[in-house]
Amino acid sequence: MSDETLLRGGTVVDATGTRRADVLVAGGVVQAVGEGLDAPAGVRVLDAGGCVVAPGLVDLHVHLRQPGREEAETVETGSRAAALGGFTCVVAMPNTEPAIDSAAMVREVQALAATALCDVAVSGAITVGRAGERLAPMAEMAALGVRLFTDDGTGVQDARLMRRALEYARGLGVVLAQHCEDAALAGGGSMHEGAWSSRLGLPGQPAEAEEVMVLRDIALARLTGARVHFQHLSTARSVGFVAQAKAEGLPVTAEATPHHFTLTDACCAGYDPVFKVHPPLRTGTDVAAVRQGLASGALDAIATDHAPHAPHLKEQPFDQAPPGMLGLETALALALTELDLPIEHVLALLSWQPAAVLGLADHGGPVAAGRPAHLCVIDADAEWVVDPARLASRARNTPYVGRAMRGRVRHTLLRGEPVVVDGEATR
Amino acid sequence: MTRAAARHLRSITELGADGIIELLELTDHMVEVNRRPIPKVPALRGRTVVSLFYEDSTRTRLSFETAAKRLSADTMSFSVGTSSVKKGESLRDTVETIEAMGIDAVVVRHASAGVPWQLSQWIDAAVVNAGDGWHEHPTQALLDCYTIRTELGRPFEDLHVAIVGDVKHSRVARSDVLALRALGARVTLVAPPTLLPPSLEGWDVEVSHDLDDVVATVDVAYVLRMQLERQEQALVPTLREYATCFGLTPARAARLPGHALIMHPGPMNRGVEIAPEVADLPRAVITKQVANGVAVRMAVLFWLLGSEPTPSTSGGDE
Numbered sequence: 022m023s024d025e026t027l028l029r030g031g032t033v034v035d036a037t038g039t040r041r042a043d044v045l046v047a048g049g050v051v052q053a054v055g056e057g058l059d060a061p062a063g064v065r066v067l068d069a070g071g072c073v074v075a076p077g078l079v080d081l082h083v084h085l086r087q088p089g090r091e092e093a094e095t096v097e098t099g100s101r102a103a104a105l106g107g108f109t110c111v112v113a114m115p116n117t118e119p120a121i122d123s124a125a126m127v128r129e130v131q132a133l134a135a136t137a138l139c140d141v142a143v144s145g146a147i148t149v150g151r152a153g154e155r156l157a158p159m160a161e162m163a164a165l166g167v168r169l170f171t172d173d174g175t176g177v178q179d180a181r182l183m184r185r186a187l188e189y190a191r192g193l194g195v196v197l198a199q200h201c202e203d204a205a206l207a208g209g210g211s212m213h214e215g216a217w218s219s220r221l222g223l224p225g226q227p228a229e230a231e232e233v234m235v236l237r238d239i240a241l242a243r244l245t246g247a248r249v250h251f252q253h254l255s256t257a258r259s260v261g262f263v264a265q266a267k268a269e270g271l272p273v274t275a276e277a278t279p280h281h282f283t284l285t286d287a288c289c290a291g292y293d294p295v296f297k298v299h300p301p302l303r304t305g306t307d308v309a310a311v312r313q314g315l316a317s318g319a320l321d322a323i324a325t326d327h328a329p330h331a332p333h334l335k336e337q338p339f340d341q342a343p344p345g346m347l348g349l350e351t352a353l354a355l356a357l358t359e360l361d362l363p364i365e366h367v368l369a370l371l372s373w374q375p376a377a378v379l380g381l382a383d384h385g386g387p388v389a390a391g392r393p394a395h396l397c398v399i400d401a402d403a404e405w406v407v408d409p410a411r412l413a414s415r416a417r418n419t420p421y422v423g424r425a426m427r428g429r430v431r432h433t434l435l436r437g438e439p440v441v442v443d444g445e446a447t448r
Numbered sequence: 449m450t451r452a453a454a455r456h457l458r459s460i461t462e463l464g465a466d467g468i469i470e471l472l473e474l475t476d477h478m479v480e481v482n483r484r485p486i487p488k489v490p491a492l493r494g495r496t497v498v499s500l501f502y503e504d505s506t507r508t509r510l511s512f513e514t515a516a517k518r519l520s521a522d523t524m525s526f527s528v529g530t531s532s533v534k535k536g537e538s539l540r541d542t543v544e545t546i547e548a549m550g551i552d553a554v555v556v557r558h559a560s561a562g563v564p565w566q567l568s569q570w571i572d573a574a575v576v577n578a579g580d581g582w583h584e585h586p587t588q589a590l591l592d593c594y595t596i597r598t599e600l601g602r603p604f605e606d607l608h609v610a611i612v613g614d615v616k617h618s619r620v621a622r623s624d625v626l627a628l629r630a631l632g633a634r635v636t637l638v639a640p641p642t643l644l645p646p647s648l649e650g651w652d653v654e655v656s657h658d659l660d661d662v663v664a665t666v667d668v669a670y671v672l673r674m675q676l677e678r679q680e681q682a683l684v685p686t687l688r689e690y691a692t693c694f695g696l697t698p699a700r701a702a703r704l705p706g707h708a709l710i711m712h713p714g715p716m717n718r719g720v721e722i723a724p725e726v727a728d729l730p731r732a733v734i735t736k737q738v739a740n741g742v743a744v745r746m747a748v749l750f751w752l753l754g755s756e757p758t759p760s761t762s763g764g765d766e
Contacts, residue, residue, distance in 0.1 A: 220651075338563050
């Protein structure tokens, strides 16, 4: 079969604007963009009628669980879920078992990703074993292409060590990303501390456990001049602090997850651990502030924090179950359904802005001749209902079972290869 | 909730005032049964009640098992120490295995809040919460209300109850607040702020940090157990200081109104939350609480599993 594909009848949306255009792809590269393109002989024509054709989505925050937790997800199953969600690049978090804290571990995951259905940007741990004690060999990992370092799952607690990490990272031109959670203040809390945790008798973690580390790291960005990326911000004040830091001109960026703009701590009332996540689901005020932050530009990106867990682990008591929920296959639809934003803005948050956070050259760029053909075709009006049995992810821990959504990925192209056609993965 | 709609007893909120009153009235029948020479009725003959205790307990477990036996139910008992949980079996596998043996009710105690809700998703048997983490202990609240009603004989609307001590970590306090407020009693929580829940939004209670301010105005001084490890968590500087500030000392007990009750869910730390001589005062109805516990649990099991309006008045075989 020819490797030429014509996306016909769609509306191209990218950072440069919106226009009706067909897109011809060959050799992994966009060959032509324009209205009424002719289909060369042997070309595969994919219907994009009524759809938006956009740069592939970029997820800054995904747990692929390999190596170590293959019963929850593998690079293959996670990348299939990503492709079905419209993502052509995901950042794999380093909290695997063992952690990705060395060149050897980076190479191992990069090798697993060679045949994945999306590009996998492997991130590295800031500290050895994510233990928060000694710096991991960041330069060796950066030499293999690692662009982002994080101890995600925990924050770097020691302010002096974080300062050193930021200074060192500045020299390498890489981004440090922080899971903001002061461990002592969070105190092992398994949900947001407030009216609901008090009533439910569950140990809570206060919003301030996140906020003190956001403030500390803003101070450290000021001190070191290094880039800081704030992961999954969940509180109204965190969003405000980052907005202020940006107004001051500090080099900070931030992401928020779909669950933090759609769900509140009241979801925990039935004690279903599917709603347990770190940072925890917050109050309605926080949800509104996260939405506002996505609208105003205080937040740069929507990132899923896709965190698969094997069913038996999510059937433990709430306070013992591991935190995290699936996100890759529902993120785009939730953003289109729940955020009152034009699709151009939603795609900025899901594609070119996260690509810019990471400094990715190949993803998120304009749909134009000569560009790598990482594309997604979105039927923004398609209505569907989340059925966990139909998810490509190996795990089933979605909090959106039975939820009606609007917006679905019709096709995804990775380097020109149609990895999703008509909503089905091709391999 | 009325009896017809009752499937489980996981929280006092499932009962509402009507359900609580219905259960207290049913408890009167059970007290009568317990006074008989042979305190046993065939009301739950052929029914099987399993007690599933993931946490140590003496009084609650024995109380439920006695209650089930007095209603002629078959009982099975499960304790973590001697079970396949020690071999790594999951909660779900354990309860599904037990249910496969054919059971009608599970009485569950677990250190984690919410476990009774999870169980009720997995099995068809009635789930009775015998204490879940810090969350609730509904039968304790029912026996406390029953004890208050029988000992004081006044409408709950006219009563002021002080709940003193570690409310934050107390399932007894959460259930008692819900039950007492549903019945119309005035409730004051008395504790240092470190031992109160982070938020009391929706609790509809008063709060005091000074027990001396409150003792003279209460009809019931309900003293909570002070767990010894709270000192290590910096929630109180020392247990001695706690005893000085929040313990029910003889001096404080002497300032209680003449009719006022002293209650405690047990087990007591004598000398910490309650002075030894105070625990032995006639107005300290702690062993009456235990006695009423059996009758209340008979009422709860009968309410959930029984087929008649009240237990048959005939003893022995039908």
